[in-house]
Amino acid sequence: MISHDDHLARILAAAPAPRVERLAVSGGSLLGRVLAADVRSAVELPAFTNSAMDGYAVHSADVNEPCELPVVGDIAAGDTRSLSCEPGSTWRIMTGAPMPEGADAVVPVELTDGGVERVRFEAAATPGNHIRHAGEDVRVGDLLLPRGTHVAPHHVAVLASSGVAQVDVVARPRVVVVSTGDELRAAGSELAHGQIHDSNGPMLAALVEAAGAQLVEQVHLPDDARAVSQLLERAVESADVVITTGGVSAGAFDVVKEALIDAGDVTFDKVAMQPGKPQGFGLLGERRVPVFTLPGNPMSTLVSFHVFVLPTLDAMGGRPPRECERAVVERGWTSPPGRAQFARVAVRRDGSGRLVVHPNSRQGSHHLGELAEANALALVPADVDVVQADDELDIQMLLTKE
Amino acid sequence: MISHDDHLARILAAAPAPRVERLAVSGGSLLGRVLAADVRSAVELPAFTNSAMDGYAVHSADVNEPCELPVVGDIAAGDTRSLSCEPGSTWRIMTGAPMPEGADAVVPVELTDGGVERVRFEAAATPGNHIRHAGEDVRVGDLLLPRGTHVAPHHVAVLASSGVAQVDVVARPRVVVVSTGDELRAAGSELAHGQIHDSNGPMLAALVEAAGAQLVEQVHLPDDARAVSQLLERAVESADVVITTGGVSAGAFDVVKEALIDAGDVTFDKVAMQPGKPQGFGLLGERRVPVFTLPGNPMSTLVSFHVFVLPTLDAMGGRPPRECERAVVERGWTSPPGRAQFARVAVRRDGSGRLVVHPNSRQGSHHLGELAEANALALVPADVDVVQADDELDIQMLLTKE
Numbered sequence: 087m088i089s090h091d092d093h094l095a096r097i098l099a100a101a102p103a104p105r106v107e108r109l110a111v112s113g114g115s116l117l118g119r120v121l122a123a124d125v126r127s128a129v130e131l132p133a134f135t136n137s138a139m140d141g142y143a144v145h146s147a148d149v150n151e152p153c154e155l156p157v158v159g160d161i162a163a164g165d166t167r168s169l170s171c172e173p174g175s176t177w178r179i180m181t182g183a184p185m186p187e188g189a190d191a192v193v194p195v196e197l198t199d200g201g202v203e204r205v206r207f208e209a210a211a212t213p214g215n216h217i218r219h220a221g222e223d224v225r226v227g228d229l230l231l232p233r234g235t236h237v238a239p240h241h242v243a244v245l246a247s248s249g250v251a252q253v254d255v256v257a258r259p260r261v262v263v264v265s266t267g268d269e270l271r272a273a274g275s276e277l278a279h280g281q282i283h284d285s286n287g288p289m290l291a292a293l294v295e296a297a298g299a300q301l302v303e304q305v306h307l308p309d310d311a312r313a314v315s316q317l318l319e320r321a322v323e324s325a326d327v328v329i330t331t332g333g334v335s336a337g338a339f340d341v342v343k344e345a346l347i348d349a350g351d352v353t354f355d356k357v358a359m360q361p362g363k364p365q366g367f368g369l370l371g372e373r374r375v376p377v378f379t380l381p382g383n384p385m386s387t388l389v390s391f392h393v394f395v396l397p398t399l400d401a402m403g404g405r406p407p408r409e410c411e412r413a414v415v416e417r418g419w420t421s422p423p424g425r426a427q428f429a430r431v432a433v434r435r436d437g438s439g440r441l442v443v444h445p446n447s448r449q450g451s452h453h454l455g456e457l458a459e460a461n462a463l464a465l466v467p468a469d470v471d472v473v474q475a476d477d478e479l480d481i482q483m484l485l486t487k488e
Numbered sequence: 489m490i491s492h493d494d495h496l497a498r499i500l501a502a503a504p505a506p507r508v509e510r511l512a513v514s515g516g517s518l519l520g521r522v523l524a525a526d527v528r529s530a531v532e533l534p535a536f537t538n539s540a541m542d543g544y545a546v547h548s549a550d551v552n553e554p555c556e557l558p559v560v561g562d563i564a565a566g567d568t569r570s571l572s573c574e575p576g577s578t579w580r581i582m583t584g585a586p587m588p589e590g591a592d593a594v595v596p597v598e599l600t601d602g603g604v605e606r607v608r609f610e611a612a613a614t615p616g617n618h619i620r621h622a623g624e625d626v627r628v629g630d631l632l633l634p635r636g637t638h639v640a641p642h643h644v645a646v647l648a649s650s651g652v653a654q655v656d657v658v659a660r661p662r663v664v665v666v667s668t669g670d671e672l673r674a675a676g677s678e679l680a681h682g683q684i685h686d687s688n689g690p691m692l693a694a695l696v697e698a699a700g701a702q703l704v705e706q707v708h709l710p711d712d713a714r715a716v717s718q719l720l721e722r723a724v725e726s727a728d729v730v731i732t733t734g735g736v737s738a739g740a741f742d743v744v745k746e747a748l749i750d751a752g753d754v755t756f757d758k759v760a761m762q763p764g765k766p767q768g769f770g771l772l773g774e775r776r777v778p779v780f781t782l783p784g785n786p787m788s789t790l791v792s793f794h795v796f797v798l799p800t801l802d803a804m805g806g807r808p809p810r811e812c813e814r815a816v817v818e819r820g821w822t823s824p825p826g827r828a829q830f831a832r833v834a835v836r837r838d839g840s841g842r843l844v845v846h847p848n849s850r851q852g853s854h855h856l857g858e859l860a861e862a863n864a865l866a867l868v869p870a871d872v873d874v875v876q877a878d879d880e881l882d883i884q885m886l887l888t889k890e
Contacts (some may be wrong), residue, residue, distance in 0.1 A: 110677045114703065117694045118889040131856065134681055138854065140737055162711065162741050164671030166680040180741060182671055182784070184682040222852070222855040238888040239694035240859050243786050247687035247856050251676025269566030269584055273514045274653025278568040279536055280586040285649035292519045292641035301516065309564065336544055339582060340566050382584070384613070384645050423684050439841035454533065454542070454649050455626040457642050458633050486640040487520040 087358040087432040089468070090393055090426055097367050097398055101376055104404040105257040111245045118298060119255040120404040127228045127248045130221035135185045137161075139216040142176045142198060142205055143189035149211035156207050159420045161186065174285040176205060192216035224248060234404065246315060256404030258300040262321040263290040266342055268309045285454070286331040286387045293391050296487040299327070299399045300370060310436065314345040322371030326349070326402065331397060332382030334364045342379050351429065352377060358425045358468055361386040361451035383451035390429040392463055392482055413441035413464065413481045419449070421466040429473075430460035433481055441478060446468070460484065489760040491870070492795055492828055499769050499800055503778055504728070506806040507659040513647045514749065515693065520700060521657040522806040529650045529670055532623035537587045539563075542619040544600060544607055545573055545581045545591035551613035559607050563588065563645045578607060587619060589709045593620035626650060628812060636806065658806030660702040661728040665692040667745055668734040670711045670745060684763035686735040687856070688789045695730030695793050696778045698889040701729070716747040731797060735783030737766045744768070746779050754779060760870055761828045763788040763853035764795065787851035791830040794865055815866065815883045820876040821851070823868040831875075834860035835883055845881060862886065 106122040109115055119330040137143065147477055148155060155176040161169060163182035170187035171177055177186050186194075189209040199206040224230070224404055230244050231237075237255075245253065270284035271277055284306050291304040307313045314333070321328050333342030334354060343366070346352040352368025363386075366379030376398060380390040397407060421427040430446040443464050465480045466473055473479070491812040508524040516537055539545065550557060557578045559772075563571060565584035572589035573579055578587050593613040601608040614856075626632070632646050633639075639657075647655065672686040686708050691854030693706040703774055704727055709715045716735070723730050736756060745768070754770025768781030778800060782792040801807060815835055823829040832848040846864050848858040867882045868875055875881070 110675075112690045114693055114697055117697055132854065133679060133684065135684075138852075149799065156718075162671075163669055164682055164711070166682045167680060176801075181737060182669075182684070202753050206573065218852070218854055221851075223855050228857060230857075238886060239691050240695045240790055240862065243687040243691035243790065244856050244859050246675045246690045247685055247786060249676060249679070249685050255868055267565055267584075269564075273512075273648045274651060276534065277571060277651070280566055281566045282535065282584070283649055283651050285645040288648045289645035290513045291514075291516055291642050292644045293861070295516055295519055296641050335583060384649060388642055388645065395643065435841075438844075441838075441841075450540075450620070450625075452534065452620055453625050453634075454646050455630060456647050458637065460642070461640075484640060484642055 087356045088355050091361045093355060093357050093365060093367070094394055094397060097229060097376070097394055098401055100369055101398050101401050102374070104402055105256045106254050106276035108252050109255050111242060112254055114326045116237050116242060116253065116255070116367055117239065119237050121231055121237065122254040122256050124229055125232050125245065125250060125253055127224050129224060129249050129259055130226055131248060132218050132220055132222070136218050137179045137181060137183050137185060137192045137216060138218050139192050140180050140214065141192045141194040143171055143178045143179045144191050144193055144211050145171065145173050145189060146191040146213040147374040148174060148212040149193060149207050151210055152206070152208055154204055154206045155313055157201060157203055178202065178205070188436045190214060207422045208353060210406045220254070225418045234406070236405070253409055258298060259326040259399050260300045260302045260324065261293065261294045261327045261329060262302050262308060262325040263287060263304040264317060264330040265290070265327065266307045266314060268331060272306070285384050286382065287446050290329055290331065290382065290387065290391065293485055295446045296485040297396055297399045298403055298405070309339045309341045313342040314341050318345065318370060318377070322373060322375040325375060327399065328370070328375060330377070330379045331387050334366050342425045342434065346379065352379070360422045360425045360427045362390045362428070365390065365394065367394070367410045372481045384454055385430070387450040389463060392484070393428065396485070408482065410482055411441055412478050413443045415473055415475055415477040415479060416444045418444050418472065418477070420472055421470055423471045424468055426468045427461045427466040429458060429466060431462050431464045431481065432459050432482070433462040443481060489758045492759050492761045495757060495759050495767060495769070496796055497801060499778070499796055500803055502771055503800050503803050504571060504776065506804055508656050508725045509659045511657050512594060512654055513644060513652055516877050518639050518644060518655070518657070519637050519641065523633055524656040524658050526631055526635045527633045527647065527652060527655055529626050529628060529632050531627055531651050533626035533650060534620050534622055534624070536620045538620050538695045539581045539583060539585050539594045539618060540581050540620050541586060541596045543577045543594045543618065545588055545725050546578045546593055546595055546613050547573065547575050547591060548593040548613040548615040551595060552577055553612055553618045554608070556606055556608045556609055558595065559605055564647045568836065568873050570723055580604065582707045601786040635806070638807070647731065651698065659806045660700060661801050662702045662704045662726065663696045663729045663731060664691065664704050664723040665689060665696065665725040666709060666730065666732040668711060668716060668732060672708055674708070688784065688785050691790065692731055692733065692793065695887055698887040699798055700805055700807070711741045713743040713746040720747065721780070722774060724775060724777040727777060730772070730777060730779045730803065732779070732781045736768050736781045736783055741869055748781065752852040754781070761795070762829045764792045764830070767792065767796065769796070787832070787853040791865060792867050795830065798887070802838050810884065812882045812884055813843055814880050815845045817875055817877055817879045817881060818844050818846045820874065820879070821847050822874055823872055825873045826870055828870045830865045831866040832859060833864050833866045834861050835864040835885070836885060843883065845883060
């Protein structure tokens with residue numbers, strides 16, 4: 087048996103480098119994507135000196151006490167004229183409108199009588215007040231967003247306001263999901279004795295999407311090695327990653343193993359973990375596409391995805407490894423000797439900000455009933471057989487999607 | 489001026505109740521949605537007693553020491569026959585395959601010689617070992633997922649394996665976004681003097697999507713009250729929420745205000761907050777569609793969305809209010825007197841699990857340059873003018889999307 091760390095290291099060493107694609111800033115597709123390069127500003131912001139208030143642009147020297155001035159006209163936001171303000175006069179000006187040449191202050195409308203032809207100022211103007219100066223926010227060449235930024239809505243605002251129309255992002259890995267097994271039927275179908283509903287297929291499809299990757303296809307195949315081979319041959323032509331479940335154990339009908347054992351670069355291992363012991367990984371086809379063959383028990387699939395597939399999708403997608411936090415055990419449990427256990431647990435933050443772990447009571451690889459209460463996996467090291475209250479463990483949150 | 493709490497309370501009191509729609513468990517659309525009702529199991533899991541290992545089904549009494557037995561045949565996963573195991577015989581059985589009547593233990597293949605016609609057992613069998621009993625995981629009527637569950641991939645597995653094909657979820661509010669202003673040009677366009685790029689439109693579109701709502705349309709309109717009126721009339725026929733930006737301040741060209749001031753149920757207020765003072769809210773059209781008129785400065789729009797629109801979309805979308813956490817100030821700043829300040833800050837968790845707040849150095853409502861470094865808003869109460877190091881503040885994380 088090899089350790090899960092060694093198995094993962096071997097996978098990550100073989101995973102292909104991220105691909106780059108160009109996306110428009112508008113249109114919504116940029117949200118949640120990862121920038122492949124630093125984005126610097128080609129412009130200064132504001133691009134022109136403008137008013138921060140609705141009010142009147144003045145020479146402040148003209149308004150050092152309450153007084154009245156003639157209004158030359160209006161300057162609205164979006165006014166493209168090049169205007170100037172002569173001493174002894176004022177322009178009515180709107181928020182965001184370009185300051186007329188010569189004026190050095192804006193008096194807010196609230197401090198005037200709001201006049202249109204002549205205006206009365208109730209108080210003195212302060213030089214520079216309520217003016218946004220060209221370039222005070224962003225200068226040409228400033229770093230707007232660093233490479234690796236995971237684009238949030240406020241980042242979209244930064245890009246759009248700086249006139250950036252397109253950016254380079256890391257392409258989302260395209261993933262094909264294959265669940266195998268004669269016993270599987272689609273969700274909601276009638277079942278005969280001995281049959282079960284396929285939960286791995288829909289779960290993996292959701293995991294792929296929640297990981298920020300792109301699901302190309304999710305298929306179910308019977309226990310037929312030729313069908314598996316044909317599907318894989320087709321999938322590796324366009325997919326970046328293939329994930330199979332089932333058919334890799336010690337049974338007489340383990341068709342995924344049968345289909346791949348002679349395919350060359352796929353290795354089947356026993357990994358010292360529970361659940362998830364029988365694992366396969368390799369590179370298939372001319373494009374050397376990573377193929378994960380995960381065990382078929384739903385909990386084994388869930389754990390294997392988080393431990394092996396997710397870090398690979400993150401690396402291929404230009405994302406940093408997810409943080410592993412430490413959490414304190416509330417109530418102990420037992421763990422199989424000699425194997426790392428990935429226990430389903432509910433993690434919450436207590437009053438003092440400490441993460442606290444409460445285990446699902448049943449940890450069998452087929453136990454799903456309590457899974458709704460779990461939100462994380464807790465890693466019990468291979469040399470620990472009994473987890474005790476107040477122990478500290480590494481935890482990894484289960485994937486969710488906003 | 490009214491407080492932001494009062495303004496929000498008035499909005500939430502007027503917001504319509506969540507709508508319900510039915511979605512398929514497969515196909516990916518369920519991920520991230522909110523369950524509108526408890527989901528209980530109509531079946532038991534496992535549905536039939538089955539083997540937990542690849543091995544041999546036996547009468548344990550036959551194998552109380554190393555011995556050999558004749559193999560009747562194979563039982564694969566998905567075998568739909570009703571079989572029985574006579575004393576003195578064994579079936580080769582695969583993981584997940586139905587147990588034959590009479591057998592009370594499975595001996596893993598690793599503890600045998602793996603024979604096909606006769607098999608030699610190297611050790612005694614233990615009654616009940618490696619058997620998953622029908623109903624041991626889930627019973628008919630068990631609560632699988634409670635109402636309000638925010639569906640994650642592992643929840644999809646719970647639903648699929650229990651044979652649930654469709655569930656009732658809260659419908660995502662359909663949102664129309666309108667940015668107004670003659671000065672605005674689309675991202676990437678050439679600008680004349682006095683023009684700027686529209687950042688509010690793309691940002692709001694991204695915010696709506698990141699909030700889990702559904703963007704129907706994002707449009708830009710010039711400063712033309714008739715165009716605004718026409719757009720709103722059309723939007724309220726199909727949208728659940730309309731958000732406008734700009735045109736609601738004290739200027740001479742505030743066309744949103746002009747378009748809505750006589751529309752009946754829209755109220756314009758000065759809210760005691762910075763940024764985001766000029767706010768409008770009301771219900772429009774026969775369908776009484778909530779309309780938010782947000783101020784046009786990008787930071788005012790960003791803050792107004794998080795403070796007023798997001799809680800409304802959450803309520804309409806069946807989600808609980810987002811948690812407001814407390815965080816400790818690292819370095820102080822000043823806040824406008826008499827108004828609550830929503831400061832852009834970078835929040836991180838320090839070594840002891842405490843949330844620490846570091847403010848953007850410029851908090852002007854047009855300052856975008858530093859925004860990439862912010863990940864939260866810190867609320868400085870209206871009666872606080874100076875924030876000091878070690879003060880504790882409420883913070884709200886800026887929306888992101890995985």
